[in-house]
Amino acid sequence: MSERVLMKGNEAIAEAAIQAGCRYFFGYPITPQNEIPAYMSKRMPKVDGVYLQAESEVSAINMVYGAAGAGARVMTSSSGPGISLKQEGISYIAGSELPCLIVNIVRGGPGLGGIQPAQSDYFQSVKGGGHGDYRLVVLAPSTVQEAVDLTMEAFDIGDMYRIPVMVLGDGMLGQMMEPVEFKPFQGRALPAKDWATTGTRGKRKRNIVNSLYIEPQALEEKNLARLEKYRQIEQREVKYEMQDCDDADIVLVAYGTTARIVKSAMKAARREGLKVGIVRPITLWPFPAAVLHNLAETAKAFLTVEMSMGQMVEDVKLAVNGVKPVYFYGRTGGMVPAPADILEEIKKIYGGEK
Amino acid sequence: MRMDLCQEMILAGFGGQGIMFAGRLIASAGMIAEKEVSWLPSYGPEMRGGTANCHVIVSDQPVGSPIVVAPTTLVAMNRPSLDKFEDAVLSDGLLIMDSSLIDRKIKRKDIKVIKIPATRMAADMGAGKLANMIMVGQWIKETGLLSMEIVKMSLEKVVSANKQDLMDINIKALELGYQY
Numbered sequence: 001m002s003e004r005v006l007m008k009g010n011e012a013i014a015e016a017a018i019q020a021g022c023r024y025f026f027g028y029p030i031t032p033q034n035e036i037p038a039y040m041s042k043r044m045p046k047v048d049g050v051y052l053q054a055e056s057e058v059s060a061i062n063m064v065y066g067a068a069g070a071g072a073r074v075m076t077s078s079s080g081p082g083i084s085l086k087q088e089g090i091s092y093i094a095g096s097e098l099p100c101l102i103v104n105i106v107r108g109g110p111g112l113g114g115i116q117p118a119q120s121d122y123f124q125s126v127k128g129g130g131h132g133d134y135r136l137v138v139l140a141p142s143t144v145q146e147a148v149d150l151t152m153e154a155f156d157i158g159d160m161y162r163i164p165v166m167v168l169g170d171g172m173l174g175q176m177m178e179p180v181e182f183k184p185f186q187g188r189a190l191p192a193k194d195w196a197t198t199g200t201r202g203k204r205k206r207n208i209v210n211s212l213y214i215e216p217q218a219l220e221e222k223n224l225a226r227l228e229k230y231r232q233i234e235q236r237e238v239k240y241e242m243q244d245c246d247d248a249d250i251v252l253v254a255y256g257t258t259a260r261i262v263k264s265a266m267k268a269a270r271r272e273g274l275k276v277g278i279v280r281p282i283t284l285w286p287f288p289a290a291v292l293h294n295l296a297e298t299a300k301a302f303l304t305v306e307m308s309m310g311q312m313v314e315d316v317k318l319a320v321n322g323v324k325p326v327y328f329y330g331r332t333g334g335m336v337p338a339p340a341d342i343l344e345e346i347k348k349i350y351g352g353e354k
Numbered sequence: 355m356r357m358d359l360c361q362e363m364i365l366a367g368f369g370g371q372g373i374m375f376a377g378r379l380i381a382s383a384g385m386i387a388e389k390e391v392s393w394l395p396s397y398g399p400e401m402r403g404g405t406a407n408c409h410v411i412v413s414d415q416p417v418g419s420p421i422v423v424a425p426t427t428l429v430a431m432n433r434p435s436l437d438k439f440e441d442a443v444l445s446d447g448l449l450i451m452d453s454s455l456i457d458r459k460i461k462r463k464d465i466k467v468i469k470i471p472a473t474r475m476a477a478d479m480g481a482g483k484l485a486n487m488i489m490v491g492q493w494i495k496e497t498g499l500l501s502m503e504i505v506k507m508s509l510e511k512v513v514s515a516n517k518q519d520l521m522d523i524n525i526k527a528l529e530l531g532y533q534y
Contacts, residue, residue: 004385006378006381006382006385006391006393006511031397032397114398115397115398116398171397172394172420172421175394175395175397176392176393176394176395176420177378177381177392177393177394178391178392178393178417178420179385179390179391257420260417260418260419260420261418261419261421263418263419264418264419267418334398336421338421338423339418339419339423340423
Protein backbone atom coordinates (compact mmCIF):
# COMPACT_ATOMS: atom_id res chain seq x y z
CA MET A 1 0.00 0.00 0.00
CA SER A 2 1.30 3.42 -0.84
CA GLU A 3 1.61 6.07 1.83
CA ARG A 4 -1.26 8.36 2.80
CA VAL A 5 -0.45 12.03 2.31
CA LEU A 6 -2.35 15.10 3.48
CA MET A 7 -3.28 17.16 0.44
CA LYS A 8 -5.61 19.91 -0.66
CA GLY A 9 -8.33 18.78 -3.04
CA ASN A 10 -7.01 21.03 -5.79
CA GLU A 11 -3.44 19.76 -5.52
CA ALA A 12 -4.61 16.17 -5.30
CA ILE A 13 -6.62 16.57 -8.52
CA ALA A 14 -3.55 17.97 -10.29
CA GLU A 15 -1.28 15.17 -9.07
CA ALA A 16 -3.89 12.54 -10.00
CA ALA A 17 -4.06 13.94 -13.53
CA ILE A 18 -0.29 13.71 -13.91
CA GLN A 19 -0.23 10.16 -12.58
CA ALA A 20 -2.97 9.26 -15.06
CA GLY A 21 -0.69 10.41 -17.88
CA CYS A 22 -1.95 13.93 -18.48
CA ARG A 23 0.93 15.92 -19.97
CA TYR A 24 -0.79 19.09 -21.17
CA PHE A 25 -2.44 21.70 -18.98
CA PHE A 26 -3.86 24.95 -20.33
CA GLY A 27 -5.60 27.31 -17.96
CA TYR A 28 -6.24 30.75 -16.61
CA PRO A 29 -6.34 31.58 -12.88
CA ILE A 30 -9.47 31.99 -10.78
CA THR A 31 -10.26 31.38 -7.11
CA PRO A 32 -10.98 28.84 -5.61
CA GLN A 33 -9.07 26.49 -7.94
CA ASN A 34 -5.71 28.29 -8.24
CA GLU A 35 -3.80 25.48 -6.55
CA ILE A 36 -4.45 23.32 -9.63
CA PRO A 37 -2.55 25.53 -12.11
CA ALA A 38 0.02 26.40 -9.42
CA TYR A 39 0.75 22.72 -8.83
CA MET A 40 0.80 22.00 -12.56
CA SER A 41 3.26 24.81 -13.20
CA LYS A 42 5.70 23.15 -10.79
CA ARG A 43 5.12 19.51 -11.71
CA MET A 44 4.56 19.49 -15.48
CA PRO A 45 8.11 20.53 -16.43
CA LYS A 46 9.45 17.67 -14.29
CA VAL A 47 7.54 15.07 -16.28
CA ASP A 48 8.33 16.67 -19.65
CA GLY A 49 4.79 17.97 -19.86
CA VAL A 50 3.44 21.34 -20.91
CA TYR A 51 1.98 23.88 -18.49
CA LEU A 52 0.72 27.00 -20.17
CA GLN A 53 -1.15 29.92 -18.68
CA ALA A 54 -3.16 31.24 -21.60
CA GLU A 55 -4.18 34.87 -22.08
CA SER A 56 -7.81 33.97 -21.39
CA GLU A 57 -10.14 31.06 -20.72
CA VAL A 58 -11.30 31.15 -24.34
CA SER A 59 -7.76 30.67 -25.47
CA ALA A 60 -7.09 27.93 -22.91
CA ILE A 61 -10.03 25.77 -23.97
CA ASN A 62 -9.05 26.11 -27.63
CA MET A 63 -5.54 24.95 -26.76
CA VAL A 64 -7.20 21.96 -25.10
CA TYR A 65 -9.17 21.44 -28.33
CA GLY A 66 -5.99 21.41 -30.37
CA ALA A 67 -4.07 19.10 -28.06
CA ALA A 68 -7.03 16.71 -27.77
CA GLY A 69 -7.28 16.63 -31.57
CA ALA A 70 -3.64 15.59 -31.72
CA GLY A 71 -4.40 12.72 -29.33
CA ALA A 72 -2.84 14.15 -26.16
CA ARG A 73 -4.07 13.57 -22.62
CA VAL A 74 -5.03 17.14 -21.83
CA MET A 75 -6.95 19.11 -19.25
CA THR A 76 -8.00 22.53 -18.11
CA SER A 77 -9.50 23.77 -14.87
CA SER A 78 -11.45 26.80 -13.75
CA SER A 79 -14.37 27.95 -11.66
CA GLY A 80 -17.86 29.06 -12.76
CA PRO A 81 -17.10 32.37 -14.53
CA GLY A 82 -14.14 30.84 -16.37
CA ILE A 83 -16.10 27.72 -17.28
CA SER A 84 -18.78 29.95 -18.80
CA LEU A 85 -16.14 31.49 -21.05
CA LYS A 86 -15.03 28.00 -22.08
CA GLN A 87 -18.47 26.83 -23.19
CA GLU A 88 -18.01 27.58 -26.89
CA GLY A 89 -14.85 25.50 -26.94
CA ILE A 90 -16.44 22.69 -24.94
CA SER A 91 -19.27 22.49 -27.48
CA TYR A 92 -16.73 22.31 -30.34
CA ILE A 93 -14.76 19.60 -28.51
CA ALA A 94 -17.97 17.62 -27.95
CA GLY A 95 -18.97 18.15 -31.60
CA SER A 96 -15.57 16.97 -32.78
CA GLU A 97 -15.81 13.97 -30.45
CA LEU A 98 -12.57 14.57 -28.62
CA PRO A 99 -11.60 13.46 -25.13
CA CYS A 100 -10.37 15.90 -22.50
CA LEU A 101 -10.81 16.72 -18.83
CA ILE A 102 -12.39 19.94 -17.61
CA VAL A 103 -12.34 20.58 -13.85
CA ASN A 104 -14.85 23.04 -12.40
CA ILE A 105 -14.29 23.99 -8.76
CA VAL A 106 -17.56 25.79 -8.34
CA ARG A 107 -18.05 29.13 -6.53
CA GLY A 108 -21.20 31.07 -5.85
CA GLY A 109 -22.84 32.78 -8.84
CA PRO A 110 -24.28 34.14 -11.07
CA GLY A 111 -21.93 36.67 -12.65
CA LEU A 112 -18.64 37.04 -10.84
CA GLY A 113 -20.60 35.95 -7.76
CA GLY A 114 -18.38 35.07 -4.82
CA ILE A 115 -15.52 32.70 -4.06
CA GLN A 116 -17.19 30.44 -1.50
CA PRO A 117 -18.39 26.91 -2.37
CA ALA A 118 -21.54 26.35 -4.42
CA GLN A 119 -23.25 23.78 -6.62
CA SER A 120 -25.01 26.27 -8.81
CA ASP A 121 -23.29 25.09 -12.01
CA TYR A 122 -25.21 21.80 -12.10
CA PHE A 123 -27.48 22.86 -14.97
CA GLN A 124 -24.52 24.22 -16.91
CA SER A 125 -22.59 20.98 -16.44
CA VAL A 126 -25.25 18.37 -17.18
CA LYS A 127 -27.73 20.17 -19.43
CA GLY A 128 -25.40 21.48 -22.08
CA GLY A 129 -23.70 24.70 -21.07
CA GLY A 130 -22.63 25.30 -24.63
CA HIS A 131 -24.86 25.13 -27.70
CA GLY A 132 -26.10 22.06 -29.49
CA ASP A 133 -27.14 18.51 -28.66
CA TYR A 134 -24.27 17.18 -26.60
CA ARG A 135 -23.35 15.67 -23.27
CA LEU A 136 -20.40 15.73 -20.94
CA VAL A 137 -19.74 12.90 -18.53
CA VAL A 138 -19.89 14.73 -15.19
CA LEU A 139 -18.17 13.24 -12.14
CA ALA A 140 -18.87 14.67 -8.66
CA PRO A 141 -16.38 13.62 -5.96
CA SER A 142 -17.26 14.14 -2.31
CA THR A 143 -13.87 13.47 -0.72
CA VAL A 144 -10.31 14.35 -1.71
CA GLN A 145 -9.60 10.63 -2.21
CA GLU A 146 -12.56 10.30 -4.53
CA ALA A 147 -11.42 13.41 -6.40
CA VAL A 148 -8.13 11.60 -7.06
CA ASP A 149 -9.76 8.36 -8.17
CA LEU A 150 -12.34 10.03 -10.41
CA THR A 151 -9.80 12.39 -11.99
CA MET A 152 -7.72 9.38 -13.00
CA GLU A 153 -10.73 7.53 -14.35
CA ALA A 154 -12.03 10.63 -16.15
CA PHE A 155 -9.24 10.43 -18.74
CA ASP A 156 -10.02 6.80 -19.51
CA ILE A 157 -13.75 7.45 -19.80
CA GLY A 158 -12.95 10.32 -22.16
CA ASP A 159 -10.65 8.19 -24.33
CA MET A 160 -12.99 5.21 -24.32
CA TYR A 161 -15.96 7.15 -25.69
CA ARG A 162 -14.19 10.16 -27.26
CA ILE A 163 -16.11 12.51 -25.01
CA PRO A 164 -15.14 15.51 -22.86
CA VAL A 165 -15.41 14.70 -19.15
CA MET A 166 -15.96 17.16 -16.35
CA VAL A 167 -14.94 16.77 -12.71
CA LEU A 168 -17.34 18.97 -10.77
CA GLY A 169 -16.16 19.97 -7.30
CA ASP A 170 -16.68 23.05 -5.19
CA GLY A 171 -14.55 25.51 -3.26
CA MET A 172 -14.72 23.41 -0.11
CA LEU A 173 -13.42 20.28 -1.81
CA GLY A 174 -10.73 22.28 -3.59
CA GLN A 175 -9.49 24.02 -0.47
CA MET A 176 -9.78 21.31 2.18
CA MET A 177 -7.05 18.85 3.06
CA GLU A 178 -7.63 15.16 3.64
CA PRO A 179 -5.39 12.11 3.60
CA VAL A 180 -5.11 10.57 0.14
CA GLU A 181 -3.47 7.53 -1.28
CA PHE A 182 -2.27 7.43 -4.86
CA LYS A 183 -2.76 3.87 -5.94
CA PRO A 184 -0.75 2.96 -9.04
CA PHE A 185 -2.92 3.95 -11.97
CA GLN A 186 -4.61 0.93 -13.51
CA GLY A 187 -6.06 2.16 -16.76
CA ARG A 188 -8.78 0.57 -18.84
CA ALA A 189 -8.04 -1.21 -22.10
CA LEU A 190 -8.53 1.62 -24.58
CA PRO A 191 -8.99 1.81 -28.34
CA ALA A 192 -6.07 3.26 -30.32
CA LYS A 193 -6.39 6.97 -31.15
CA ASP A 194 -6.29 6.30 -34.89
CA TRP A 195 -8.41 9.41 -35.45
CA ALA A 196 -5.81 11.82 -34.06
CA THR A 197 -4.11 14.40 -36.27
CA THR A 198 -0.57 13.17 -35.70
CA GLY A 199 0.75 13.64 -39.24
CA THR A 200 0.29 11.14 -42.08
CA ARG A 201 3.99 10.82 -42.97
CA GLY A 202 2.59 10.23 -46.46
CA LYS A 203 1.41 6.78 -45.41
CA ARG A 204 -2.28 7.15 -44.64
CA LYS A 205 -5.28 9.31 -45.42
CA ARG A 206 -5.31 12.45 -43.35
CA ASN A 207 -7.46 12.67 -40.23
CA ILE A 208 -9.72 15.66 -39.87
CA VAL A 209 -10.94 17.18 -36.61
CA ASN A 210 -14.16 19.01 -37.35
CA SER A 211 -17.52 19.98 -35.93
CA LEU A 212 -18.92 21.68 -39.05
CA TYR A 213 -21.52 19.76 -41.07
CA ILE A 214 -23.38 22.02 -43.48
CA GLU A 215 -25.64 19.25 -44.80
CA PRO A 216 -28.43 18.76 -42.25
CA GLN A 217 -28.72 15.08 -43.09
CA ALA A 218 -25.04 14.55 -42.40
CA LEU A 219 -25.27 16.48 -39.13
CA GLU A 220 -28.29 14.49 -38.01
CA GLU A 221 -26.46 11.25 -38.75
CA LYS A 222 -23.51 12.46 -36.71
CA ASN A 223 -25.75 13.46 -33.83
CA LEU A 224 -27.68 10.19 -33.87
CA ALA A 225 -24.44 8.21 -33.85
CA ARG A 226 -23.37 10.26 -30.85
CA LEU A 227 -26.75 9.59 -29.22
CA GLU A 228 -26.06 5.88 -29.55
CA LYS A 229 -22.78 6.47 -27.72
CA TYR A 230 -24.57 8.41 -25.01
CA ARG A 231 -26.98 5.48 -24.54
CA GLN A 232 -24.00 3.16 -24.04
CA ILE A 233 -22.55 5.51 -21.45
CA GLU A 234 -25.90 5.63 -19.65
CA GLN A 235 -25.91 1.84 -19.51
CA ARG A 236 -22.30 1.34 -18.45
CA GLU A 237 -20.98 4.30 -16.54
CA VAL A 238 -23.58 5.23 -13.91
CA LYS A 239 -22.04 5.52 -10.45
CA TYR A 240 -23.70 6.26 -7.13
CA GLU A 241 -23.42 5.49 -3.44
CA MET A 242 -26.44 4.29 -1.48
CA GLN A 243 -26.64 4.07 2.32
CA ASP A 244 -29.42 2.95 4.67
CA CYS A 245 -32.15 3.06 2.02
CA ASP A 246 -33.65 -0.41 2.63
CA ASP A 247 -36.01 0.75 5.38
CA ALA A 248 -35.91 4.47 4.66
CA ASP A 249 -39.09 6.54 4.80
CA ILE A 250 -37.22 9.54 3.47
CA VAL A 251 -34.45 9.20 0.88
CA LEU A 252 -32.03 12.10 0.91
CA VAL A 253 -30.36 12.91 -2.39
CA ALA A 254 -27.17 14.98 -2.44
CA TYR A 255 -23.87 15.01 -4.31
CA GLY A 256 -20.33 16.23 -3.70
CA THR A 257 -19.43 17.86 -0.39
CA THR A 258 -23.11 18.50 0.38
CA ALA A 259 -23.56 14.72 0.62
CA ARG A 260 -21.06 14.69 3.51
CA ILE A 261 -23.10 17.25 5.39
CA VAL A 262 -26.27 15.32 4.60
CA LYS A 263 -24.66 12.16 6.00
CA SER A 264 -23.97 13.98 9.27
CA ALA A 265 -27.65 14.99 9.36
CA MET A 266 -28.68 11.44 8.49
CA LYS A 267 -26.74 10.03 11.45
CA ALA A 268 -28.41 12.51 13.79
CA ALA A 269 -31.84 11.62 12.35
CA ARG A 270 -31.20 7.89 12.80
CA ARG A 271 -30.20 8.51 16.43
CA GLU A 272 -33.66 10.03 16.89
CA GLY A 273 -35.28 6.98 15.31
CA LEU A 274 -36.09 8.65 11.99
CA LYS A 275 -35.68 6.27 9.08
CA VAL A 276 -33.68 8.15 6.48
CA GLY A 277 -31.22 6.98 3.86
CA ILE A 278 -29.11 8.64 1.21
CA VAL A 279 -28.45 8.25 -2.49
CA ARG A 280 -25.34 10.11 -3.57
CA PRO A 281 -25.01 10.44 -7.33
CA ILE A 282 -21.31 10.16 -8.25
CA THR A 283 -22.00 10.57 -11.96
CA LEU A 284 -24.33 13.53 -12.48
CA TRP A 285 -24.50 12.59 -16.12
CA PRO A 286 -25.28 9.80 -16.63
CA PHE A 287 -27.67 10.36 -13.72
CA PRO A 288 -28.55 7.38 -11.49
CA ALA A 289 -32.23 7.70 -12.35
CA ALA A 290 -33.06 3.99 -12.18
CA VAL A 291 -32.07 3.59 -8.53
CA LEU A 292 -34.19 6.59 -7.52
CA HIS A 293 -37.07 5.35 -9.65
CA ASN A 294 -36.94 1.98 -7.87
CA LEU A 295 -36.71 3.55 -4.42
CA ALA A 296 -39.91 5.46 -5.11
CA GLU A 297 -41.69 2.13 -4.52
CA THR A 298 -40.49 1.80 -0.92
CA ALA A 299 -39.74 5.35 0.24
CA LYS A 300 -42.44 7.76 1.32
CA ALA A 301 -40.67 10.92 0.18
CA PHE A 302 -37.40 12.32 -1.21
CA LEU A 303 -35.45 15.32 0.00
CA THR A 304 -32.83 16.79 -2.30
CA VAL A 305 -30.20 18.99 -0.66
CA GLU A 306 -27.95 21.23 -2.72
CA MET A 307 -25.81 24.34 -2.51
CA SER A 308 -28.06 25.95 -5.12
CA MET A 309 -31.61 27.24 -5.45
CA GLY A 310 -32.70 23.85 -6.80
CA GLN A 311 -31.08 22.27 -9.84
CA MET A 312 -30.40 18.54 -9.41
CA VAL A 313 -33.83 18.30 -7.79
CA GLU A 314 -35.29 18.49 -11.32
CA ASP A 315 -33.49 15.28 -12.30
CA VAL A 316 -34.64 13.63 -9.06
CA LYS A 317 -38.22 14.60 -9.91
CA LEU A 318 -37.84 13.19 -13.42
CA ALA A 319 -36.56 9.92 -11.95
CA VAL A 320 -39.26 9.66 -9.30
CA ASN A 321 -41.79 10.69 -11.96
CA GLY A 322 -44.51 11.87 -9.60
CA VAL A 323 -44.77 8.56 -7.73
CA LYS A 324 -43.73 10.18 -4.43
CA PRO A 325 -43.23 13.78 -3.33
CA VAL A 326 -39.76 15.27 -3.90
CA TYR A 327 -38.79 18.11 -1.56
CA PHE A 328 -35.87 20.49 -1.75
CA TYR A 329 -33.62 22.28 0.69
CA GLY A 330 -30.77 24.47 -0.46
CA ARG A 331 -28.45 27.31 0.44
CA THR A 332 -26.95 29.52 -2.21
CA GLY A 333 -24.39 32.25 -2.85
CA GLY A 334 -21.58 30.42 -1.06
CA MET A 335 -23.55 29.58 2.07
CA VAL A 336 -23.32 25.97 3.18
CA PRO A 337 -26.23 24.02 4.70
CA ALA A 338 -25.70 22.93 8.32
CA PRO A 339 -26.58 19.40 9.47
CA ALA A 340 -29.04 20.83 12.03
CA ASP A 341 -30.95 22.68 9.28
CA ILE A 342 -31.22 19.52 7.19
CA LEU A 343 -32.43 17.58 10.23
CA GLU A 344 -35.08 20.25 10.71
CA GLU A 345 -36.25 19.76 7.10
CA ILE A 346 -36.43 15.99 7.65
CA LYS A 347 -38.61 16.55 10.71
CA LYS A 348 -40.87 18.91 8.78
CA ILE A 349 -41.50 16.20 6.22
CA TYR A 350 -42.15 13.64 8.97
CA GLY A 351 -44.49 16.04 10.73
CA GLY A 352 -46.44 16.72 7.55
CA GLU A 353 -45.47 20.39 7.58
CA LYS A 354 -44.05 20.21 4.08
CA MET B 355 -13.70 18.47 30.15
CA ARG B 356 -14.81 16.33 27.25
CA MET B 357 -12.35 13.56 26.56
CA ASP B 358 -13.84 12.51 23.23
CA LEU B 359 -11.91 10.39 20.84
CA CYS B 360 -12.99 12.97 18.32
CA GLN B 361 -11.75 16.54 18.26
CA GLU B 362 -13.62 19.05 16.16
CA MET B 363 -11.53 22.17 16.41
CA ILE B 364 -11.57 25.73 15.27
CA LEU B 365 -8.22 27.51 15.32
CA ALA B 366 -8.52 31.24 14.76
CA GLY B 367 -6.43 34.37 14.87
CA PHE B 368 -4.86 37.11 12.73
CA GLY B 369 -3.43 36.31 9.33
CA GLY B 370 0.30 35.75 9.87
CA GLN B 371 0.03 34.05 13.26
CA GLY B 372 0.45 30.64 11.71
CA ILE B 373 -3.12 29.52 12.34
CA MET B 374 -3.35 27.52 9.13
CA PHE B 375 0.01 25.90 9.80
CA ALA B 376 -0.98 24.91 13.35
CA GLY B 377 -4.14 23.31 12.00
CA ARG B 378 -2.25 21.40 9.33
CA LEU B 379 0.24 20.21 11.94
CA ILE B 380 -2.57 18.71 14.03
CA ALA B 381 -4.40 17.21 11.03
CA SER B 382 -1.20 15.65 9.74
CA ALA B 383 -0.38 14.28 13.21
CA GLY B 384 -3.85 12.74 13.33
CA MET B 385 -3.19 11.09 9.99
CA ILE B 386 0.12 9.68 11.23
CA ALA B 387 -1.77 8.29 14.24
CA GLU B 388 -4.04 6.56 11.67
CA LYS B 389 -7.09 8.59 12.53
CA GLU B 390 -9.55 10.12 10.10
CA VAL B 391 -8.80 13.82 9.61
CA SER B 392 -9.82 16.88 7.66
CA TRP B 393 -8.50 20.44 7.47
CA LEU B 394 -10.61 23.23 6.03
CA PRO B 395 -9.25 26.78 5.78
CA SER B 396 -11.18 29.98 5.58
CA TYR B 397 -10.27 31.45 2.20
CA GLY B 398 -12.66 34.35 2.03
CA PRO B 399 -12.42 38.10 2.67
CA GLU B 400 -12.43 37.47 6.43
CA MET B 401 -8.74 36.58 6.17
CA ARG B 402 -8.02 40.27 5.86
CA GLY B 403 -10.35 41.26 8.66
CA GLY B 404 -8.95 39.54 11.72
CA THR B 405 -10.27 36.00 11.91
CA ALA B 406 -8.23 33.76 9.67
CA ASN B 407 -9.41 30.38 10.81
CA CYS B 408 -9.31 26.72 10.01
CA HIS B 409 -11.51 23.81 10.95
CA VAL B 410 -9.72 20.61 11.92
CA ILE B 411 -11.38 17.27 12.63
CA VAL B 412 -9.49 14.32 14.13
CA SER B 413 -11.74 11.31 14.56
CA ASP B 414 -12.00 7.55 14.75
CA GLN B 415 -14.90 7.71 12.30
CA PRO B 416 -14.84 8.85 8.66
CA VAL B 417 -15.28 12.62 8.58
CA GLY B 418 -18.74 13.74 7.47
CA SER B 419 -19.04 17.46 7.13
CA PRO B 420 -15.59 19.08 7.31
CA ILE B 421 -17.23 22.24 8.63
CA VAL B 422 -17.05 22.56 12.41
CA VAL B 423 -20.23 24.14 13.68
CA ALA B 424 -19.76 23.47 17.41
CA PRO B 425 -16.07 22.97 18.23
CA THR B 426 -14.94 20.67 21.03
CA THR B 427 -11.89 22.93 21.18
CA LEU B 428 -11.46 26.56 20.21
CA VAL B 429 -7.91 27.86 19.93
CA ALA B 430 -8.28 31.65 19.90
CA MET B 431 -5.26 33.82 19.21
CA ASN B 432 -6.94 37.22 19.06
CA ARG B 433 -9.98 39.06 20.37
CA PRO B 434 -12.09 39.04 17.15
CA SER B 435 -11.70 35.25 17.00
CA LEU B 436 -12.87 34.86 20.58
CA ASP B 437 -15.81 37.18 19.91
CA LYS B 438 -16.75 35.25 16.80
CA PHE B 439 -16.50 31.71 18.13
CA GLU B 440 -16.94 31.75 21.93
CA ASP B 441 -20.66 31.06 21.77
CA ALA B 442 -20.20 28.17 19.35
CA VAL B 443 -17.99 26.03 21.62
CA LEU B 444 -19.69 22.82 22.71
CA SER B 445 -20.82 22.64 26.32
CA ASP B 446 -17.99 21.09 28.39
CA GLY B 447 -15.68 22.03 25.54
CA LEU B 448 -12.25 23.58 25.74
CA LEU B 449 -11.04 27.10 25.01
CA ILE B 450 -7.32 27.76 24.75
CA MET B 451 -6.65 31.46 24.37
CA ASP B 452 -3.60 33.63 23.96
CA SER B 453 -3.89 35.78 27.07
CA SER B 454 -1.15 38.14 25.95
CA LEU B 455 -3.43 39.34 23.12
CA ILE B 456 -6.90 38.88 24.62
CA ASP B 457 -7.77 40.83 27.74
CA ARG B 458 -11.51 40.38 28.07
CA LYS B 459 -13.34 38.04 30.42
CA ILE B 460 -14.91 34.84 29.18
CA LYS B 461 -18.71 34.79 29.18
CA ARG B 462 -19.12 31.03 29.10
CA LYS B 463 -19.30 29.20 32.44
CA ASP B 464 -19.76 25.73 30.96
CA ILE B 465 -16.42 25.32 29.20
CA LYS B 466 -12.87 24.83 30.39
CA VAL B 467 -10.74 27.90 29.75
CA ILE B 468 -6.96 27.86 29.53
CA LYS B 469 -5.21 31.19 29.32
CA ILE B 470 -1.67 31.04 28.06
CA PRO B 471 0.40 34.11 27.18
CA ALA B 472 1.73 32.44 24.05
CA THR B 473 2.77 35.52 22.10
CA ARG B 474 4.76 36.90 25.05
CA MET B 475 6.33 33.50 25.73
CA ALA B 476 7.34 33.24 22.08
CA ALA B 477 8.86 36.72 22.14
CA ASP B 478 10.75 35.84 25.34
CA MET B 479 12.33 32.85 23.65
CA GLY B 480 13.28 35.05 20.71
CA ALA B 481 10.85 33.45 18.26
CA GLY B 482 7.91 35.82 18.07
CA LYS B 483 6.26 33.92 15.24
CA LEU B 484 6.01 30.64 17.13
CA ALA B 485 3.12 31.49 19.46
CA ASN B 486 1.11 29.06 17.34
CA MET B 487 3.42 26.19 18.34
CA ILE B 488 3.10 27.13 22.00
CA MET B 489 -0.69 26.94 21.65
CA VAL B 490 -0.45 23.53 19.97
CA GLY B 491 1.88 22.31 22.73
CA GLN B 492 -0.70 23.25 25.34
CA TRP B 493 -3.44 21.58 23.27
CA ILE B 494 -1.45 18.32 23.17
CA LYS B 495 -1.15 18.30 26.96
CA GLU B 496 -4.74 19.27 27.60
CA THR B 497 -6.51 16.86 25.24
CA GLY B 498 -4.10 13.92 25.24
CA LEU B 499 -5.54 12.94 21.87
CA LEU B 500 -2.17 12.87 20.12
CA SER B 501 1.25 12.40 21.69
CA MET B 502 4.10 14.88 21.51
CA GLU B 503 6.11 12.24 19.63
CA ILE B 504 3.47 12.01 16.89
CA VAL B 505 3.21 15.79 16.61
CA LYS B 506 7.00 16.02 16.22
CA MET B 507 6.85 13.45 13.43
CA SER B 508 4.09 15.50 11.84
CA LEU B 509 6.23 18.64 12.11
CA GLU B 510 8.92 17.03 9.98
CA LYS B 511 6.37 16.42 7.24
CA VAL B 512 4.60 19.77 7.43
CA VAL B 513 7.67 22.01 7.60
CA SER B 514 8.82 22.54 4.03
CA ALA B 515 12.16 21.13 2.93
CA ASN B 516 13.89 24.52 2.78
CA LYS B 517 12.90 25.39 6.33
CA GLN B 518 14.09 22.22 8.08
CA ASP B 519 16.65 24.34 9.98
CA LEU B 520 13.70 25.76 11.92
CA MET B 521 12.73 22.32 13.27
CA ASP B 522 14.58 22.70 16.57
CA ILE B 523 13.08 26.04 17.50
CA ASN B 524 9.60 24.78 16.57
CA ILE B 525 10.05 21.74 18.82
CA LYS B 526 11.29 23.99 21.61
CA ALA B 527 8.15 26.11 21.30
CA LEU B 528 5.90 23.03 21.28
CA GLU B 529 7.57 21.81 24.48
CA LEU B 530 7.36 25.21 26.12
CA GLY B 531 3.62 25.26 25.47
CA TYR B 532 3.29 21.70 26.73
CA GLN B 533 5.07 22.51 29.97
CA TYR B 534 3.08 25.65 30.72
